[in-house]
Every structure is written in C-alpha cells, then in structure tokens.
Amino acid sequence: MIDVKILERIANTLESRKAADPTASYVSSLFSKGQDAILKKVGEEAVETIMAAKDEDALHLVREIADLWFHSMILLSFKGLGPSDVLAELARREGISGIEEKLGRMEIKE
Numbered sequence: 001m002i003d004v005k006i007l008e009r010i011a012n013t014l015e016s017r018k019a020a021d022p023t024a025s026y027v028s029s030l031f032s033k034g035q036d037a038i039l040k041k042v043g044e045e046a047v048e049t050i051m052a053a054k055d056e057d058a059l060h061l062v063r064e065i066a067d068l069w070f071h072s073m074i075l076l077s078f079k080g081l082g083p084s085d086v087l088a089e090l091a092r093r094e095g096i097s098g099i100e101e102k103l104g105r106m107e108i109k110e
C-alpha cells in the first residue's frame, strides 16, 4: 500500500525546485515560466483526463489523473499552498452530503 505521505514528499521536492536550475528540472522550468504556463498545463491535463475517460482505458485514465494531480500540486506550491490544505478541506467536508451543503448555501442566499 502506497502511503499518502508521498504527497508531502512530492510537495517538499516542489518547494526545493523553486531555487533549482530550470535547465535541469522540469518543475523549476515551469516555476520560472510563471503562473500562466502552470495554468496552461493544468488545463491541458484536465482535458487529457476527460479524453482518457472516454477511451475506456483504465491505465491511461490513471496516468492522466496523475499528471493532473501533479500539475495541480505545482499550482498549489506556486501559490504558497500544499496538499495538506486540500486534505484539510476534504476532511472538513467529510460526511456532509453534497445535497445538504447546496441546500444550506441556497438558504443563506434567501
């Protein structure tokens, strides 16, 4: 079983790439290109995920979602955030039905 701590290890690697040589590291090269380049990759990987799902090829889908998660982690890191922020939000939501949550939001608006 792969430990969820892999997300923290990758986040630490991403942090270290902020001061690394962009010619020697894919992550550093993306950081050096800036936000628009990172957002472009997140968008591309999201589209590739949709196409993989339509292919009905499980391995292809898993690989594209790995690309999407990885590039989303680069975006989080660029913004000074990390996987623990997203995991905390998922934990906060745990057990709250999406339907109930939406109804709650509608009541606040009214």
Ligand SMILES: N=c1c2ncn([C@@H]3O[C@H](COP(=O)(O)OP(=O)(O)OP(=O)(O)O)[C@@H](O)[C@H]3O)c2ncn1[C@@H]1O[C@H](COP(=O)(O)O)[C@@H](O)[C@H]1O
Pocket (backbone or CB within 6 Å): 010, 013, 017, 024, 025, 026, 027, 028, 066, 067, 070
């Ligand atoms: N998990 C990944 C990872 N997943 C995908 N990629 C790279 O993401 C890039 C973009 O993927 P694409 O499928 O879009 O490929 P592409 O068409 O060649 O990409 P572009 O030309 O558009 O950039 C590819 O170069 C992949 O190799 C990754 N690169 C790095 N990591 C992790 O990040 C760490 C640091 O990487 P470096 O900064 O390169 O040392 C590594 O040790 C890994 O743990």
